[in-house]
Amino acid sequence: MNTLRGSAVAALLLAAASSAWAHHSATMFEQTRTITVEGVVKEFQWTNPHSWLLVDVTDKNGKVTTWGFEAEGPSTLQRAGIRPSEFKAGTRVTMTGRPMKDGRPAAIWVLAVRGDGKKFDPREGFQVK
Amino acid sequence: MKLTSLVATAVLLIGTALLVNTVRAEDAAEARQRMIELGKAHKTAESLYLALKERAHGGRRLAPSSMPDWSGVYTRARGGITFDPDQQRGAPPTAKLTPEFQRKLAERIEMANKGIEWDPISTCSPPGHPRWLTEPFLRDFVVTPDQTYLINEMVNDIRRIYTDGRGHIAKEDRLPLYNGDSIGFWDGDKLVIHTNQLQAGIYQRRNPDYTDQVETVEIWQKVNPRLIEVDVWVYDPPALVEPWYTKQSYAKLDDQNKTLRIRYWHCGENQNNTVVETDGGGTQFRDFTFDGQGSGIGDQGSGGKP
Numbered sequence: 001m002n003t004l005r006g007s008a009v010a011a012l013l014l015a016a017a018s019s020a021w022a023h024h025s026a027t028m029f030e031q032t033r034t035i036t037v038e039g040v041v042k043e044f045q046w047t048n049p050h051s052w053l054l055v056d057v058t059d060k061n062g063k064v065t066t067w068g069f070e071a072e073g074p075s076t077l078q079r080a081g082i083r084p085s086e087f088k089a090g091t092r093v094t095m096t097g098r099p100m101k102d103g104r105p106a107a108i109w110v111l112a113v114r115g116d117g118k119k120f121d122p123r124e125g126f127q128v129k
Numbered sequence: 130m131k132l133t134s135l136v137a138t139a140v141l142l143i144g145t146a147l148l149v150n151t152v153r154a155e156d157a158a159e160a161r162q163r164m165i166e167l168g169k170a171h172k173t174a175e176s177l178y179l180a181l182k183e184r185a186h187g188g189r190r191l192a193p194s195s196m197p198d199w200s201g202v203y204t205r206a207r208g209g210i211t212f213d214p215d216q217q218r219g220a221p222p223t224a225k226l227t228p229e230f231q232r233k234l235a236e237r238i239e240m241a242n243k244g245i246e247w248d249p250i251s252t253c254s255p256p257g258h259p260r261w262l263t264e265p266f267l268r269d270f271v272v273t274p275d276q277t278y279l280i281n282e283m284v285n286d287i288r289r290i291y292t293d294g295r296g297h298i299a300k301e302d303r304l305p306l307y308n309g310d311s312i313g314f315w316d317g318d319k320l321v322i323h324t325n326q327l328q329a330g331i332y333q334r335r336n337p338d339y340t341d342q343v344e345t346v347e348i349w350q351k352v353n354p355r356l357i358e359v360d361v362w363v364y365d366p367p368a369l370v371e372p373w374y375t376k377q378s379y380a381k382l383d384d385q386n387k388t389l390r391i392r393y394w395h396c397g398e399n400q401n402n403t404v405v406e407t408d409g410g411g412t413q414f415r416d417f418t419f420d421g422q423g424s425g426i427g428d429q430g431s432g433g434k435p
Contacts, residue, residue, distance in 0.1 A: 022210060022265055022283070024251040024404045025334065025412040027244045042419075047399035048392060049253065049283075054419050066419040068401060075267050075282060075392060079382075101244070106417060126265060128206050128380045 022072070023049040029098045029108050041091040042066055044084045048073040053087060053109060055095055069097050069109035071122040080125035082112075091115065161215070161376065168362040168372035174344035177362060177372075178323035181316070181346070188314025188321065191274040191292065197318050197351055199270040202389045205263065206356065206380035212263055212332035213375040222336050223373070230368040234337045241335055245411045248334055251404045253284050253396035255307040257330040259345050259363055261286060262377045267391050270357070277313070277320060282391045290322050297325060305329070305341045320349040340367045355381045 039057035053069045071077055087093065092115030097107025112120040171177035182188055208214030213223045226234060240246060250256050256264055264283045271278040275293035280286070290311045297303075297310050309327040313320055325344045332339060343365040351357045359377040363369065382389060396402055403415045 023248075023253075025241075025246040025248050027241070027246045027411060028404075028413050031244070045399055045401065047402070048394045049396060050399070050402045052399065052401050052419075068417055068419045070401075073266075073392070073394070075390060078388065100414075102413075104414075104417065105419070106414070126204075128204060129383060 026098075026108060028100060028102070030101055031098070033099065034096055034110060035099045035107060036094060036096045037067055038092075038094045039067065041087045041089055041093055043089060044087045046074055046084045051077055053093075053095070053112065055093060057105075065105050067095065068106040069095050069112070070106065071109040072125060076125035077122055078125070079127070080120065080122050082120050082122060082125070086114070086118075086120065087112075161374070164360055164362075164376075165372075165374045168346075168364075168374050171372075174323060174325070174346050174362065174364040174372075177346045177364075178321065181321050181348070182314055185314065185316035185321070188292075188316055190294070191272070191315055193274060196272050196274065199272050199351060199357065201269065201381040202384055202391070203268045203270065203357065203379040203381050205265050205268075206378040208263060208377070210263055210265060210333050212260070212336050213373075214377065215375070222332070223375075224332075224337050224363075224368075225370045225373070226337055227368055227370055230337055237331075238335050240410065245409055246334060247406045247410050247412050249331065250284070251406070251412060253394065255284050255286050256281075257307040257328055258288065258309055258324060259327075259339070259343065259361065260330055260332055261288065261308060262359070262361060263333050267382075267389065268379060269391060272320075280391065282394065284394045288324075290320065292320070297323075309344075316348075318350060320347075322347040322349070338368060339363070339365050342367055357381075 037055065037057045039055040042054040042056045045052040045054065049072075051071050051073060053071070055067045055069065056064050057067055058064050071082070077083070094113045095107070095109065096111040096113075097109055099107045109122050114120070168177060171180060208216075211222070216223050221238075222234070237246075255261075261281060264281050264286075267282040269280050271280065275291070277290040277292060279288040279290065286308070288308045288311055290313045292313045292315060294314075295312060297312060303310070303326045305328040306326050307328055309324040311322050311324040313322040315321075323344070323346055327339075327341060327343050329341045329343075330339055331337070343363060345364070346362045348360040349357060350359075357379045359379075361375050361377055363373040363375075365373075400415070401417050401419070404412050405415060407413050
């Protein structure tokens with residue numbers, strides 16, 4: 001079941017997400033709006049300088065769209081507890097992100113909530129600890 | 130009675146904490162001002178470096194038995210992706226810029242506020258020094274008697290600091306380099322570095338430009354088992370009306386499970402990471418390969434404006 005909705009709740013997350021975005025500018029993404037989608041993991045592209053979590057989202061008419069959620073590379077994600085083994089293909093997940101301005105199905109990964117309720121915030125990978 | 134005593138104790142503790150913090154803040158401000166004045170007392174980076182070397186009686190040569198332990202994996206402790214970690218949030222950079230470079234900075238920030246921004250490292254070009262100091266990824270530092278390697282994970286970026294007493298390359302044989310040419314000496318447990326022969330670049334997004342006349346002096350010191358601090362003076366006469374002093378810091382990360390790795394970077398690893406500069410100077414992705422075209426991992430992509 002697909003849901004796609006604006007998220008006022010994500011305002012706090014947005015502040016954290018915009019604090020740093022290395023390698024390339026994030027100006028192709030919305031700066032003040034987030035979306036939330038539910039779907040299943042298609043593939044986790046565990047690559048430098050950015051990783052992509054691909055999520056298949058099915059709409060009410062049964063059409064499947066693959067969304068891509070961009071995050072930092074493996075070293076940073078690992079520090080946030082995010083690894084491919086946590087997002088195997090078929091895993092149910094609710095993704096919150098800042099979408100592309102041009103309407104393509106891609107977003108900055110702000111928060112992932114897995115089907116078992118576990119949350120994954122890529123920004124935690126920049127925490128010094 | 131008991132409650133009164135508790136409240137009094139709490140007030141005393143809070144007051145002491147506030148006082149200590151205030152004193153520390155004043156100490157930090159005074160220390161920063163001293164460093165700013167030290168930089169201003171020298172017209173060039175070379176002059177400051179030579180003065181520090183004279184003060185250290187030429188510096189010392191490390192022996193294997195006297196090398197400081199800088200082992201471990203570090204990351205930038207403060208500053209996000211702003212050059213000066215002490216820049217207040219929302220405030221302009223602390224550099225004192227010439228009018229031309231002030232105008233350039235204002236234009237860059239104005240364009241970024243409109244959503245138009247292109248970062249020269251978007252295609253995995255090295256950030257270059259002094260921007261090197263600001264990148265937010267993993268780092269490690271390798272000290273040997275004659276050379277220290279300062280390694281930043283981002284695009285496999287290594288600075289080599291020669292501490293064997295050699296000088297810089299002769300002037301007529303120089304060329305602008307991403308990380309320049311760095312020589313240094315040890316003053317006790319402090320590594321003092323002079324870097325010249327740098328390429329022009331930007332200190333960071335929404336930060337000023339520097340020219341290929343930029344030079345730096347740095348003093349690196351491990352101040353406690355988990356922190357390395359660096360005093361940095363940047364000299365760049367076309368862009369700065371006085372040296373730009375900042376204090377950078379790098380924190381050692383917990384790695385009890387020995388899982389942290391510094392990995393090789395290449396922008397061609399995943400086609401979905403290919404970004405290009407638009408005609409208007411903005412940043413945009415090329416086509417994604419999310420759906421039915423394979424992962425794109427390992428593809429070079431069709432390239433973009435470098």
